[in-house]
Amino acid sequence: MDFFMQLLVGGLSTGFVYGLSAMGFVMIFKSSSVLNFAHGELIAIGAYFFLIFVTWAKLPLVLAFLFTLFACFLLGILIERIFLRPLIGENLIFVIMLTVGLAAMFRGLILLFWGGNLYTYPDFLPKALGVDRGIVHIPPVYMATLIIGIFFLIVFGIFFKFFSQGIYMRSVADNQRAALSLGVNVRRVFALSWAIAALVAGMSGVVLGVINGINVHNLSAIGLKVFPVVILGGLDSIIGAIIGGLIIGVLETFTGGYLSTSLRDVVPYIILVIILLVKPYGLFGLTEIERV
Amino acid sequence: MADHPFEFSPLAFLLLRVAFMEEKLLQLNNISVVYSDVIQVLKGVSLSVEKKQIVSLLGSNGAGKTTTLKAISGLLKPENGAVTEGAILYKGKAMQNRSPEEITRNGIIQVLEGRQPFKYLTIEENLRVGTATRMGKPYREDLEKVYHYFPALRRMTKKLAGYCSGGELQMLVIGRGLMAHPELLLLDEPSLGLAPILVREIFGIIKRINEEEGTTIILVEQNARMALKIATYAYVMENGKIVMEGSADAMRENPDVKEFYLGMSLSGGAKSYENVKSYKRRKRWL
Numbered sequence: 395m396d397f398f399m400q401l402l403v404g405g406l407s408t409g410f411v412y413g414l415s416a417m418g419f420v421m422i423f424k425s426s427s428v429l430n431f432a433h434g435e436l437i438a439i440g441a442y443f444f445l446i447f448v449t450w451a452k453l454p455l456v457l458a459f460l461f462t463l464f465a466c467f468l469l470g471i472l473i474e475r476i477f478l479r480p481l482i483g484e485n486l487i488f489v490i491m492l493t494v495g496l497a498a499m500f501r502g503l504i505l506l507f508w509g510g511n512l513y514t515y516p517d518f519l520p521k522a523l524g525v526d527r528g529i530v531h532i533p534p535v536y537m538a539t540l541i542i543g544i545f546f547l548i549v550f551g552i553f554f555k556f557f558s559q560g561i562y563m564r565s566v567a568d569n570q571r572a573a574l575s576l577g578v579n580v581r582r583v584f585a586l587s588w589a590i591a592a593l594v595a596g597m598s599g600v601v602l603g604v605i606n607g608i609n610v611h612n613l614s615a616i617g618l619k620v621f622p623v624v625i626l627g628g629l630d631s632i633i634g635a636i637i638g639g640l641i642i643g644v645l646e647t648f649t650g651g652y653l654s655t656s657l658r659d660v661v662p663y664i665i666l667v668i669i670l671l672v673k674p675y676g677l678f679g680l681t682e683i684e685r686v
Numbered sequence: 687m688a689d690h691p692f693e694f695s696p697l698a699f700l701l702l703r704v705a706f707m708e709e710k711l712l713q714l715n716n717i718s719v720v721y722s723d724v725i726q727v728l729k730g731v732s733l734s735v736e737k738k739q740i741v742s743l744l745g746s747n748g749a750g751k752t753t754t755l756k757a758i759s760g761l762l763k764p765e766n767g768a769v770t771e772g773a774i775l776y777k778g779k780a781m782q783n784r785s786p787e788e789i790t791r792n793g794i795i796q797v798l799e800g801r802q803p804f805k806y807l808t809i810e811e812n813l814r815v816g817t818a819t820r821m822g823k824p825y826r827e828d829l830e831k832v833y834h835y836f837p838a839l840r841r842m843t844k845k846l847a848g849y850c851s852g853g854e855l856q857m858l859v860i861g862r863g864l865m866a867h868p869e870l871l872l873l874d875e876p877s878l879g880l881a882p883i884l885v886r887e888i889f890g891i892i893k894r895i896n897e898e899e900g901t902t903i904i905l906v907e908q909n910a911r912m913a914l915k916i917a918t919y920a921y922v923m924e925n926g927k928i929v930m931e932g933s934a935d936a937m938r939e940n941p942d943v944k945e946f947y948l949g950m951s952l953s954g955g956a957k958s959y960e961n962v963k964s965y966k967r968r969k970r971w972l
């Protein structure tokens with residue numbers, strides 16, 4: 395029972411991280427129909443930014459984290475400005491190929507600076523953050539993940555529900571022509587969705603770095619799991635991304651715990667194939683409102 | 687000078703011209719529109735709209751009415767269309783081929799054909815998108831204004847637009863346009879697919895918006911009877927050209943308009959499809 399609980403907690407927490415980062419992926423897809431193949435690299439970049447701020451610049455923890463988020467946000471805007479904006483209006487396949495190129499470029503840059511070594515953050519999380527009560531045993535990392543994740547969900551929820559810019563972003567995802575007819579700045583919406591995507595990816599990178607260590611190959615491989623997650627949840631559903639993440643995370647740790655560790659990383663892709671065969675729009679994919 | 691008391695100095699002439707141009711809010715001078723570099727849809731369209739007028743643009747399917755509106759609002763661009771010849775002057779400023787963002791900021795708002803709500807946004811959120819030209823603020827008063835014209839919307843502010851009826855949606859999209867404080871509102875077939883009683887109600891509201899807000903309106907319609915009731919001036923399009931124009935009163939009495947758009951045969955009886963067809967074969971507005 396103890397082992398089961400341990401796996402469940404571990405699975406739900408990593409799954410939550412997958413879900414959060416997938417949310418960024420979905421956001422880009424919803425606003426501009428672009429599949430971002432550089433998602434894993436954005437996750438890795440977040441982890442390395444935090445490494446810079448914490449171990450090199452020796453900033454206090456919270457400040458380092460905020461700097462990381464800010465740097466990722468800016469990077470997202472820059473990516474859109476420099477690489478994607480010139481391609482607006484071009485065939486979508488070019489844009490998607492561009493993200494493949496970006497992925498290779500970022501991976502190369504990281505390898506150039508850090509090589510393929512495995513880095514770790516100093517142990518900074520206070521032990522008191524963990525929960526240890528009866529059979530429920532939650533390590534500090536997972537508690538931190540949960541708190542940060544829920545905090546961000548609430549912030550984004552408020553942003554998209556109540557703030558004008560959030561509503562404009564949803565309007566572009568919903569009906570781009572109508573949004574244009576009302577003067578919505580679609581380029582700003584694209585830039586913002588890249589910024590937010592890079593931010594949540596970077597945040598996931600930090601958390602994954604704490605859990606698994608920091609290595610560009612590992613982190614970008616984890617980034618690839620965004621595909622099973624969003625296919626399971628439905629490419630265009632934010633809620634689907636979170637729930638898809640949780641499911642994949644739990645299945646992964648259970649496979650690793652009860653079957654074999656070598657099967658662990660394959661499971662998400664087996665699910666990907668099955669979902670594509672039986673339910674191509676995912677669990678929460680757009681059930682088009684057919685009233686109009 | 688004293689010998690010629692009626693001679694205008696050049697300056698006075700210029701002033702008069704400026705004053706005259708001031709009256710014309712929008713002018714299309716002989717514009718051509720081409721889609722995808724090869725498909726020519728508008729072939730030299732000219733029209734002008736004065737401040738606070740309701741100008742109606744009539745014509746059958748595929749005549750180029752929607753294309754004309756898109757040329758004005760800048761929405762041709764995302765569809766790979768462009769104004770290749772002629773000029774669009776808005777308050778004397780050339781506007782052809784500018785971005786929709788810039789044009790909407792200048793006060794021209796197009797309400798798209800076929801309603802086009804944001805289905806997954808609530809009624810109120812849909813309306814708030816109408817504030818995009820001024821980055822969201824302020825919007826409370828404007829919501830009140832929209833609910834004042836369309837009281838039905840007030841009762842369903844939290845409802846998803848995807849679940850609203852056609853009539854509610856038409857009110858929604860016009861209201862959404864109003865949120866942007868338009869000086870020139872382009873309405874594309876607001877009567878499309880609505881019951882006659884609703885059409886009357888919505889046209890009544892359009893007239894009120896025009897009178898109370900002072901909004902200039904270009905009204906594209908298939909329903910010529912209703913359109914000519916509230917319009918001051920009308921143009922008829924056919925095959926990418928303007929084939930007829932006149933004051934709404936004159937148009938109502940025009941035999942050709944009566945024949946094709948008001949559904950009356952020349953003898954004044956009910957519309958007969960056979961007659962219309964043969965008449966149309968004899969006389970095309972080209």
Ligand SMILES: Nc1ncnc2c1ncn2[C@@H]1O[C@H](COP(=O)(O)OP(=O)(O)OP(=O)(O)O)[C@@H](O)[C@H]1O
Nearest residue numbers: 721725727745746747748749750751752753754765
């Ligand atoms: N994006 C486009 N690319 C190519 N051709 C187009 C495009 N949009 C419209 N057309 C063509 O231009 C012509 C005029 O279309 P438009 O939509 O302006 O007509 P309309 O007068 O609004 O007709 P309706 O009353 O049916 O709405 C049609 O023949 C149409 O096929």
Ligand SMILES: [Mg+2]
Nearest residue numbers: 751752753799
């Ligand atoms: Mg049309």
